[in-house]
Amino acid sequence: MTKRVYSFKEGNAEMKGLLGGKGANLAEMTRLGLPVPNGFTISTEACMDYLNNGRQFTDELKEEIEAYLKQLEEESGKAFNSKENMMLLSVRSGSKFSMPGMMDTVLNLGLNDENVKHLAEITEDETFAYDCYRRLLQMFGDVVYGIDTSHFENFLEFYKRKHRVQLDSDLTAEQLKEIVHEYKRIYLEIKKQEFPQDPKEQLFAAVIAVFSSWNNERAKVYRKLHNIADDLGTAVNIQLMVFGNSGNQSGTGVAFTRNPSTGENKLFGEYLINAQGEDVVAGIRTPSPISELKESMPEIYQEFLEMGELLEKHYGDMQDIEFTIENQKLYLLQTRNGKRTAHAAFKIAVDLVEEGLKTKEGAILSLDPQSVNQLLHPVFVEEALKTADKISSVGLPASPGSATGKICFDAGTAKEWSDRGEKVILVRQETSPEDIGGMVVSEAIVTSRGGMTSHAAVVARGMGTCCVAGCSELEIDEFLKIVKYPNGELHEGDVISVDGTNGDLYVGEVELTLSEKNEDFETIMAWSKEFSRLAIRMNAETKSDIKTGIAFDASGIGLVRTEHMFFAPERLIEMRRFIISQKSEERTKALETILAYQIDDFKEIFSTIEGKSTVIRLLDPPLHEFVPSKQQDVERVATEMGISYEFLNGRINELHEINPMLGHRGCRLAVTYPELYIMQAEAIIRSAIALKNENGLDVAPEIMIPLVGMDGELRLLKEKIEAHIEQIIATEKATVSYTVGTMIELPRACLIADDLAKEADFFSFGTNDLTQMTFGFSRDDAAKYINQYVAGGILPVDPFQTLDVSGVGELIRIAVEKTRQTKPNMKIGVCGELGGDPLSIEFFDQLGLDYVSCSPYRVPVAYLAAAQSAIRLKNK
Incomplete structure (x- = not known):
């Protein structure tokens, strides 16, 4: 039988293709002796087998999972349904390349109507037990049954308002029991079936859901955006739960070993007391900066700092680490090379070489060449984009950069307005060489036709002007000077903002920030020319x-x-x-x-x-590109050249x-x-x-x-x-x-x-x-x-x-x-x-x-x- 499941002790960092990035890194951290909750990984091959073979979850795979489940029980001394030492699991996705937030997770798996009572008795904390259960019901309903999470969230918000409760963590045990009861009713109303009470049934259903999440829409879009192949599949990581929501001596958070925005060599991150990991991501509560952990839990902070330094040195790169604190004990749930801005990426690459953690070659290989565009062109402020009114996102990102200006529909107007100090954006069905005067003065160029090598795209890139081409959602009437889009229309002189890096258009002005060459950029360029x-x-x-x-x-x-x-x-x-x-x-x-x-x-x-x-x-x-096409232009050119309209029109027809x-x-x-x-x-x-x-x-x-x-x-x-x-x-x-x-x-x-x-x-x-x-x-x-x-x-x-x-x-x-x-x-x-x-x-x-x-x-x-x-x- 082909091996499809690996314990954390069987893997290492080199097995990302088979175990996914998360599984390989969990195995590597286990190998390094770091505090990682025990578990096992179902391989990416198992995922692709499932997806490519009629979505059949084979008996062989079930048997292999059950064997590793039994081994996990023996090593931990825990078990499903145990009244003394209950085992609860997390089920997380993890592809070869990091795709944060793109696929699915289920926490607290193993709870049911009976086990929640046992957990309350074991922990002597009924509130904690039912908090875990309501979380499982919501996540399982969303991930496995496809119940829109708004059904759960809307009820929770309604319940909190009704009972004048501000935070989830302020809910009492009795209140959580009522919420659990309502959540189970949502299953019956929406799916016409009950929440499964058998932990193994929950586990197999969750694994199938994570496999299937490889092909959800957001994962597909993310892969396309980042040039990740569709045939890699995701691994599934089964891991013992540790509980950041078990009181005020517990918590959860995410931290980077360096600042992902600036590249500064300083711990950067956030955490929440008495919370599980999804709370940080969901933004329901405002997290505290990681620096405050130094005051509230100094020993934990120092331990985390040392582990972060160890992992950064081991991987030779800035790390993004997920952690949980359970009753003053620190656990690491994940590490990966952290996502970062282009500015931070160049600084970190240079710093790591100077610190002896990377070679020049390694630094060069760690960078995304396309990220150079972010350093050389203006970009929109991320916070401003969150409230911006989007016109379209279907255009081609023909030339990177971001710009704001007034719509002009012809080169002459663009030139005239620019000469009087206006910032203009040339909006046309397509451009031609005769538009060059208007293109040169425009902050950006937008066309409804043409591709990545169209005239507009090529000229814009040559000038370093941002451009969105082929935006087929736009109906551009150059005569009436109107742009129609799905949710409205714009006229000449209206202000729009153009994102040539992503192909997006916005109504009105969006705040810009400048990105410029710096010393780190120059250093990387010098190394690049060297190699x-x-x-x-x-x-x-x-x-x-x-x-x-x-x-x-x-x-x-x-x-x-x-x-x-x-x-x-x-x-x-x-x-x-x-x-x-x-x-x-x-x-x-x-x-x-x-x-x-x-x-x-x-x-x-x-x-x-x-x-x-x-x-x-x-x-x-x-040759016909050099001659006029519209009647009024033909008449004007005939006059300029001192020839008859009829002769010129005849020659134009001959050249057609x-x-x-x-x-x-x-x-x-x-x-x-x-x-x-x-x-x-x-x-x-x-x-x-x-x-x-x-x-x-x-x-x-x-x-x-x-x-x-x-x-x-x-x-x-x-x-x-x-x-x-x-x-x-x-x-x-x-x-x-x-x-x-x-x-x-x-x-x-x-x-x-x-x-x-x-x-x-x-x-x-x-x-x-x-x-x-x-x-x-x-x-x-x-x-x-x-x-x-x-x-x-x-x-x-x-x-x-x-x-x-x-x-x-x-x-x-x-x-x-x-x-x-x-x-x-x-x-x-x-x-x-x-x-x-x-x-x-x-x-x-x-x-x-x-x-x-x-x-x-x-x-x-x-x-x-x-x-x-x-x-x-x-x-x-």
Whole structure:
């Protein structure tokens, strides 16, 4: 028979996968000789067996539980139904990864109508006995029978008001008997059955309930939020009860060995006298700070302090400890690595290294890379959120941070209001490059359409602006300037608050607090760079973005999106002349004007990045994105350009594409209009020559041709670009080191990477388009259904947020292997948004890529993730 149950003496801290975190830690504390109430753990495997096999609680498992129950009785000298030494149990969940409050607990199990009388006699305290019984009835009813706990709580509050009792602990024995009687009546009324009187029946029912709680809604949401797998299951810990509610010499509490908010090396926690553990969590009574225990029970306080120090040293991390005091005797019920804020996490990690409790590697591995976002962006005050009026929580957390401002529905208004000192939030169905002026001045951006790699999301992350995208609950009428949501509507000028970290929206102003870089953050970043093998670049083209990336020590720029440079009014009109004109001389004249602008653009980029590696992607979007779509805009542009409305409208219709993402864009545009890429290449080289002449700055630009799917495309365009560049260099008698590579963003490009490598000097994977093309998902529209795919288990995660390793990842693997066979030392990077995702970074590191590139504000996240990956690979 497969072993499914383990006594605390049989386990240890390394068995978290089998015993869950709580069971493994109870076993470890037992092994260390700490005062842990005796018990045993039913494994996570037993839970998954139960859930995966028709929820059958097998006779074999029952027999094994009964054998350990008998052993517990023999070791403790206690027994169910004993009139002299009664055994009562707690039944608690405990998965491999801590999920506090997500699953279920039953305390005081074993009490019934007879045993409560025996307990009263044994303890000579009838009040205590019936207090335990009413607690069991409520918890068992909630956890096992699914009776809404409000039925019990409402009656209890009514009873206390009726009898003018303030606290639960003030209830008399007779009053508790009446409450117990009513609680049992609730069972009959709601479930049409009585509370089970057999302790073993109670135990098996509680175990089944804890198994089932693995799949309750809050546990599923928590796992999704924290990337915990659904197939791990929960262990069940059966443990002798100790009673913090047995008088004023007893109590219960929770304490952290360090402050979980600040990281200060000082005991932090709360406790309640004459209470059980659930009372602390429920907030029915106001707990006292743990420091007061030093006055009321000094010996207990000192003992707890010493045990906390021992556990912190043993685990090498800050501990979250649950404890109970029963008649002046201290018991430890649980320890685990404590949850903490990002600020505290970085401080604790650095302090533990300085104290010799962790290595640098261990400190880096202990941190969540995504928590870096909390350090770099404003966040809402937790207390303020509790009373805030929520608009929606279904949006995508596209760019972290928190912001408050007045709603604006168009970029012009946003700019105007911002100029007069107003804080604004741009709210649109979706954004386009022409909205950039309003986006730059906005505190946050909200869209009802689009995904994690939509225009709004990508630009917001690059600017470090918080953004909630794809918020499908919102009906945004940009013409009437109204936002409708399930419980109301908002108008232009109304104040809202946006949480880009969680995807939540609130009515009105929510108080903000600033999180800034500090010495501990800088220390962790320095250690991360020390261990990281991957170089970390940034996706940036504006001076402010580049400076942000430099401040985070990005090793260069992995993606300059040149299309973002064309939407200023004076440039847009020249680009429109180029597109709309059917005469080559007019197109040439327009490009000459654009060339001057582009030289200035690249000079600013190269001088700001100070000679670090820079990849410049040549123009990529479809031509129709540069032309107006609404009638009034077409009329205005026709007037500006001095052409007829009819001619312009005709050209716009000619440029229209049914599926523009698969249309006339990227290198296909240059095959048709090679002069466009030649102009950009000239601007890049002339800017490099000018900087060398002006201040001696050596620039080695990396010119990237996008959307290549055939080696013929790359060969043709590279030859034209290089021929033009060499002619300029010869004419100017200059020396410029440059390379020409391609962006791998089509499945076909991955499959012929060895052929492309013969032509290219470098590769960079564009994971946004590669994911889109591989799945056949529109990255701007997938938000409408992608959450259902994830929730329904069709997809484990949104592939636009974390790399789809088995599909898209396999294409990347094929491309890398083919490339390395052709050119072993060719530089290969990633410039899609997945370059800033920790799980994706680990995959890229394992493949041996040279760098990843991400939004400037994600550079620290990427450094920490890359360091963690390197450490894990080294430790394998």
